[in-house]
Amino acid sequence: MLKNVIATRYITPLRSGGSVPGVVEADDLGTYVVKFTGSAQGRKALVAEVIVGELARALGLRFPELVLVHFDPVIADGEPHQEVRDLHSASAGVNLGMDYLPGARDFTPEVAKTFRVDPLEAGRIVWLDALTANVDRTVHNSNLMIWPTLGVAPPRLWLIDHGAALVFHHRWDGTDPAKAYDFRHHALGQYAPDVRAADAELAPKVTEELLREIVAEVPDAWLTDFASPAEAREAYVAYLHARVRASRQWLPTDFPGREELAAEEARRTARNQQGRPAWLKQVPDLHGKPAAEQDWSVHLG
Ligand SMILES: Nc1ncnc2c1ncn2[C@@H]1O[C@H](COP(=O)(O)OP(=O)(O)O)[C@@H](O)[C@H]1O
Ligand SMILES: [Mg+2]
Numbered sequence: 001m002l003k004n005v006i007a008t009r010y011i012t013p014l015r016s017g018g019s020v021p022g023v024v025e026a027d028d029l030g031t032y033v034v035k036f037t038g039s040a041q042g043r044k045a046l047v048a049e050v051i052v053g054e055l056a057r058a059l060g061l062r063f064p065e066l067v068l069v070h071f072d073p074v075i076a077d078g079e080p081h082q083e084v085r086d087l088h089s090a091s092a093g094v095n096l097g098m099d100y101l102p103g104a105r106d107f108t109p110e111v112a113k114t115f116r117v118d119p120l121e122a123g124r125i126v127w128l129d130a131l132t133a134n135v136d137r138t139v140h141n142s143n144l145m146i147w148p149t150l151g152v153a154p155p156r157l158w159l160i161d162h163g164a165a166l167v168f169h170h171r172w173d174g175t176d177p178a179k180a181y182d183f184r185h186h187a188l189g190q191y192a193p194d195v196r197a198a199d200a201e202l203a204p205k206v207t208e209e210l211l212r213e214i215v216a217e218v219p220d221a222w223l224t225d226f227a228s229p230a231e232a233r234e235a236y237v238a239y240l241h242a243r244v245r246a247s248r249q250w251l252p253t254d255f256p257g258r259e260e261l262a263a264e265e266a267r268r269t270a271r272n273q274q275g276r277p278a279w280l281k282q283v284p285d286l287h288g289k290p291a292a293e294q295d296w297s298v299h300l301g
Contacts, residue, residue, distance in 0.1 A: 026069060043222040134164065212233070
């Protein structure tokens with residue numbers, strides 16, 4: 001069972017992602033990144049966080065501990081921004097916390113230039129993302145972190161943020177569990193991920209029994225799509241179990257190499273530059289994520 005803790009001190013919002021999680025200290029002396037039930041991403045994002053994160057852990061991938069955080073907005077009284085205050089007051093009660101990795105760095109394209117990842121480890125992560133239809137582990141927004149970074153031990157990859165996985169739960173009756181997945185922009189595509197080896201190793205581990213144990217961790221209050229939480233849990237188990245059995249059909253294999261990605265990036269930059277006035281051509285393009293990343297509809301139906 002996920003541990004229950006009470007948030008005792010609010011430290012800061014994290015604005016780099018979209019959901020504005022908060023860093024808090026809790027009554028067990030731990031520090032956690034809290035994903036709020038009142039965020040625009042909604043409770044389904046938290047359901048995906050629990051199911052995919054605990055599945056990752058069960059499969060031996062590095063993923064920080066999850067806890068249920070009881071949050072009283074009063075502790076964040078000093079937060080100056082109204083939109084963050086609104087988020088807090090919409091989230092009184094139970095929220096999801098992830099153990100904070102102190103000093104961790106985001107795995108960015110810059111970090112990737114020198115960081116080595118073993119093809120089997122890359123394969124396991126890509127496999128998990130393909131199984132759980134995670135659309136949010138791309139080159140420009142990897143939701144991977146490197147930790148520790150202080151030289152006490154070799155830095156390793158850690159998974160975070162599975163809120164955008166399980167895209168099928170946005171359209172329960174419309175998504176084929178055998179649907180292939182578009183992984184051209186996966187953050188680890190350039191490491192020659194050995195997804196076949198990962199499939200042989202991991203698929204037999206994803207049993208109905210394991211899936212049942214994992215979905216049991218999701219609080220009832222977040223499971224509102226069906227007549228009862230029990231029915232919702234069965235729907236997740238049935239879908240994921242059908243999908244794991246169909247792994248041959250969705251296994252991603254044709255990853256573009258570094259050169260192909262670099263050429264694509266150059267074409268994209270050139271496209272973005274078109275139509276800009278001369279002075280603006282010198283300004284770095286900070287927002288231009290590849291168009292394919294923004295069009296999620298390709299992952300549905
Ligand atoms: N467990 C953690 N330890 C340290 N930093 C974290 C942790 N989780 C998230 N972060 C930082 O906060 C940012 C936003 O968190 P994320 O879970 O990706 O939320 P969002 O849903 O907003 O994208 C991450 O990119 C990372 O920099
Ligand atoms: Mg994120």
